[in-house]
Amino acid sequence: MTRAFEREVFDVIWETVEPLIPVLFDNHPLGCHRRRISDRLCLRGLFIRLVTGSSWVDIEAILDYEVSDTTLRSRRDDWIKAKVFEKLCAHARHAYDRIIELDLSDVAIDGSLQKSPCGGEGTGKSPVDRGKLGWKWSLAVDAAGIPVGWAIDGANRNDVVLLEPTLDAINKNGLLGDIGTLHLDRGYDYPVIRERLRTHGLDQIETQKRGTKPEPGQPHRLTLGLRWIVEASNSWFTNYGQLRRSTDRQNRHRHAAIHLATTVIMVGRLIDYRDRWDPKPA
Numbered sequence: 001m002t003r004a005f006e007r008e009v010f011d012v013i014w015e016t017v018e019p020l021i022p023v024l025f026d027n028h029p030l031g032c033h034r035r036r037i038s039d040r041l042c043l044r045g046l047f048i049r050l051v052t053g054s055s056w057v058d059i060e061a062i063l064d065y066e067v068s069d070t071t072l073r074s075r076r077d078d079w080i081k082a083k084v085f086e087k088l089c090a091h092a093r094h095a096y097d098r099i100i101e102l103d104l105s106d107v108a109i110d111g112s113l114q115k116s117p118c119g120g121e122g123t124g125k126s127p128v129d130r131g132k133l134g135w136k137w138s139l140a141v142d143a144a145g146i147p148v149g150w151a152i153d154g155a156n157r158n159d160v161v162l163l164e165p166t167l168d169a170i171n172k173n174g175l176l177g178d179i180g181t182l183h184l185d186r187g188y189d190y191p192v193i194r195e196r197l198r199t200h201g202l203d204q205i206e207t208q209k210r211g212t213k214p215e216p217g218q219p220h221r222l223t224l225g226l227r228w229i230v231e232a233s234n235s236w237f238t239n240y241g242q243l244r245r246s247t248d249r250q251n252r253h254r255h256a257a258i259h260l261a262t263t264v265i266m267v268g269r270l271i272d273y274r275d276r277w278d279p280k281p282a
Contacts (some may be wrong), residue, residue, distance in 0.1 A: 002239050003268040004051050004261075012267050014040055016091050020084045037067045042075040050260055053241025080252050085259035092266040093173065096146065100273050103143035105180035108230035109166055109188075111138045111159040114238070120249025124154025135246055137237070137258065138162035140170050143226070145233040146269070147262045148175050152254055159187055167200055181206055183227040237261060 003009050021039055045059050045067060054062070056069035079085060096102065116123045116135045126134035134155030140148050149169035151162045170176045181204040182197065197205055206226070238244045242257045 002051050002264065004047050004240075004264045006268075008271060009264060009267050010044070010047060012271070013088070013092075013263060014043060017043060017084060017088055020082070020087050021079065022082045037071050037075075039075070041067050042072055045072045046076060046260065050240050050242045050257055050264075053243075053245055053247070055247070076253070076256065080256050085256040089259040089263050090173070092263045092270075093146075093148075096266045096270060099270060102146060102148065102175070102178075104148070104175060104178040106143040106183060106226050107140055107148065107170075107179045107181070108183040108227040109138065109140045109163065110185060110227060110230040110234065111136050111162060112234040112237070113155050114243060115245045116155070116247075117245070118247045118249055122153055122251040122254065124156030126155035129155070135254065136162070137243075138166045139230060139233060139237070140166050141230045141233045143229065144269075145229050145236070146266060147233060147258075149173055150258060152251060152258075160190070160193060163188065163193065164196070167197075171200075176200060180204060183230075185227055236265060 018039070024036070041063065045063055048054060048059050048062055049056070049072075056072055059072060060067065060069045093102075113126055113128060113134055113136050115126075115129065116133050119133045123133045123135050125131040136153055136155050136157055138151045138153075138159060140150065142148055149166055149172070151165035151169055153162055153165075167176060170179070179202060182202050183206050194205060197203075237258070240257070240261050242248070243254075243261060246254060246257075248254050248257070
C-alpha cells in the first residue's frame with residue numbers, strides 16, 4: 001500500500017502545504033456564515049482520492065460527512081489556481097536533492113497507458129484496451145526512480161510525440177543540463193529523435209536492445225536496460241487509484257494528482273533516509 005496513508009508522511013506534507021495556501025480574507029458583512037472547513041481535513045480527502053480513486057461522494061462518507069464533496073472539489077481547484085501542488089512538489093524535490101541528491105547521471109523516460117472511462121480533456125482511444133478511452137503519461141526519472149519531469153496526453157498519443165514536452169518539463173525544473181546519459185526504449189530510436197536530443201545538449205543516449213533485460217537476481221542497474229527503473233516508477237504511480245483509473249476530466253486535475261503522488265514518493269524516501277541508522281525493533 002502506498003505510503004500516503006502513513007501519519008508521518010501526511011504530517012510532513014501538511015506542514016509544507018499549510019504556508020502555501022492563500023490567506024482567505026473574510027469580508028462577509030454580517031460575519032454569520034458557516035465556519036470554514038479545515039484545510040487539513042480537505043487535504044486528507046484529496047489523499048484518500050489519490051490512493052483509492054474513490055468518488056467525491058464516497059470520500060464525503062469516509063470522512064463522516066465532516067466535509068462535502070463540493071467543498072473538496074472547490075478547495076482542490078483553489079489550490080490548483082494558487083499552484084499549491086506545483087510548489088509542494090518543487091519543495092519536496094529541493095529537499096530531496098539537498099539531503100539525498102538526485103542522481104541525474106542516468107535518466108530514463110518511458111510512457112504508461114491508463115484508463116479514463118469518463119473521457120474529457122487529454123483522453124483518447126487506447127490502442128491496447130479495445131479502443132476504450134484512456135490517458136497516458138510520459139515520465140522521466142533519475143537513476144533511483146525519482147520523477148524529475150512528465151507530460152500527459154491521450155492514450156492514442158505516441159511516446160515519441162510526448163518526448164519533447166517531457167524534456168521541456170525537466171528543463172522547467174532546471175535539471176535538463178545535469179543529465180548524463182538518457183535511457184530510452186527501441187520505440188524512440190530514430191535518427192531524427194537523436195538529432196533533436198542533441199539540440200538539447202543530450203549526446204549520451206542509450207536505447208534498449210533485445211536481450212538486455214537482466215537475468216533473475218541480477219541488479220537492473222548493471223545492464224544496459226537501465227530504463228527498467230522508469231517502469232518501476234510507473235508501477236508506483238499505478239498504485240494510486242486516481243491515476244490508474246482516472247475519472248478526472250481536466251488535465252490540470254491529473255497534473256495535481258501526479259504532483260501529489262510524486263511528493264509522497266520523495267517524502268517517503270526522505271523519512272527512510274532519516275531513519276536509516278535507527279536500530280530495528282527486536
